[in-house]
Amino acid sequence: MFNFTLLATTTLLALSVSGCAMVSVGSVSSEDYLSARRGDVLTTGQLSASARTALQVVGTNEGRCNTNISECRKLLIASIGLSDEQRLSTISELWLQEALQNEEAQKLEPANDALKAATLSAYLESAKHAYAYLFFTGRTPDLRALEDRQAQVRDYYNFSTQQAVVGLFNRYRDQLEQSVSQEKTYLLDFAPWQVSGNTAGISLSHKGQLPNELLAASSLTFKGLRNQYRRDGLGAELVAVFADSVVKREDENKPWSETPFPSVTVMLHFPGNSVESVLEGKRVELQGFDPHRNSSVDVRGIRVPLAANFTSGYGLWLARSGFAQESLLSLIGRSETLDKPRIYLMQPFDPNRRVILMLHGLASSPEAWVNVANEVLGDEELRQNFQIWQVYYPTNLPLPFNNREIREAVNATLKNFDPQGKRRASTEMVLIGHSMGGVLARLMVSNSGDQLWESVLDRYNISEQREKRLRQKIEPFVIFDAMPQPTRAIFIAAPHRGTPYAENRFARFVSGLIRLPATVLSRVTEIGQLLVNPNEASNEPLVDSFNSIKNLSDQDPFVRESSKLPISSKVTYHSIMGNDTPGVILEASSDGVVPYASAKLEGAASELVVNSWHSVQETPEAIVEVRRILHEHLNRLQESQR
Structure with missing residues (x-):
């Protein structure tokens, strides 16, 4: 008997095999979906x-x-x-x-x-x-x-642009060097390609020079930097390397240095008026940009954002600086490269950006500002309106000497880039100083009048004959006016009235290791001979005690007198302090090095105390406060221009 059920089942199976494929449905995780x-x-x-x-x-x-x-x-x-x-x-x-x-x-x-x-x-x-x-x-x-x-x-x-440009640079560096030195358009015959271009669009400080290296910013990673800041857009993000290291003996008559590791963004253009003509061609035009000055680029009448990396050049500068060792050698007078303050520009000079001048502390270097500077560079509004200058100075020098020489270095730098002093970069400067750098920043915005000079006369028994000669020698260090450029200052963990820490056993031991440069030592000796009556005492103890650590003692006459100097009325100033003494009332607290009572300044526009040791400038709270103050400064400037 014919089995109808069996026939129907067989027919359905055949249809399922020979007919159209069936669609099934499943689920996928959001991660797999996005991937x-x-x-x-x-x-x-x-x-x-x-x-x-x-x-x-x-x-x-x-x-x-x-x-x-x-x-x-x-x-x-x-x-x-x-x-x-x-x-x-x-x-x-x-x-x-x-x-x-x-x-x-x-x-x-x-x-x-x-x-x-x-x-x-x-x-x-x-x-x-x-x-x-x-x-x-x-x-x-x-x-x-x-x-x-x-x-x-x-x-x-x-x-692809990044890899091609770096590869072409490495392949044709010698040929490119000749073209760049003559400021000519270069032409590379890379068969079947012809690559042309020039450096006219790059505002680099090293004109007439070709970098030693071109590095892809994306290939660099850094320890010690909390964040890396960049801008999305079109172009290859590169770092041009003009020096193997930062620390080296520089031109004595040139106390500044523009960054040897500038950021560069490079575009490749392919000539043609249609898809077909572009694809058939083997010509490519290379165009470079300074991403600090250019935020967009025009391509065929279309304005597109320009890619940029603002951290890699700065990170490379610090990584290759040699600052850590050199700053310690400088403290004990063993540095062969740092005997005077130097100003390091973090980007090629821009006349239209205000200057933020950063001063590090004792036995330190610009590395003290590693995350502060990077976070400022990472803030789009601040980056568009400010440029960072780092002061690197020998911290073995006495405060009066560094005060004078840093002023001279800053003025020489400004005069070089803005001889008339009329550009925006020469006005409304912001000083940020940490620890001893904060004391120096305060001196730079203070007016001494005759106050320090008279304190010297009160302290020493100086004859009229010696007084005239002494004033001639000492006047550059004890009589000064506030610098005209700064109108805002941020003092961070600054021992304005000195610190007892400078009197402890370890500090005295380190102080004994300090050696002054020969030129400074001779000046100190001359001053010492005039201060001390040769019939009463030797000047040797005075000379031996005249160094940066002794200057920071709360018993030091100079720091005690200079703390009384009036800050220029045109300067708005702020204080940031650390507190590493939990359970102690604020007035008696300390960051482990500097007492709150020494760091506090009457008349400060704001004061922030952070639970931190002395390196408070690296804390997120302090960095946020620095950015807030900079935005406040910028807003005030913008309001005054309306």
């Missing part, structure tokens, strides 16, 4: 979902494409089933994939020049196709602003 949407050859090593879709449209897949990328690109070029955006973005990604594979192969064949050339050419092709996608397809970048694919293609352009 599938946004992952690509740069982030995962695999082609993006957009590229895989394009490959399926032309009848191939990622696996077959990996075995013959060249044939895969030909399929994409020939297909009429893809839009220009799909085709160009996928080809850019495939060229990038080939370049990355070549770089891996180079590790096994480092001397293979043909492979190096092929890698560079692949990066240029990737950048060119990304460039064509961004600026020569039907939709302009603003119409794709929220699309993941455009963000990916921007990254292909930026990374």
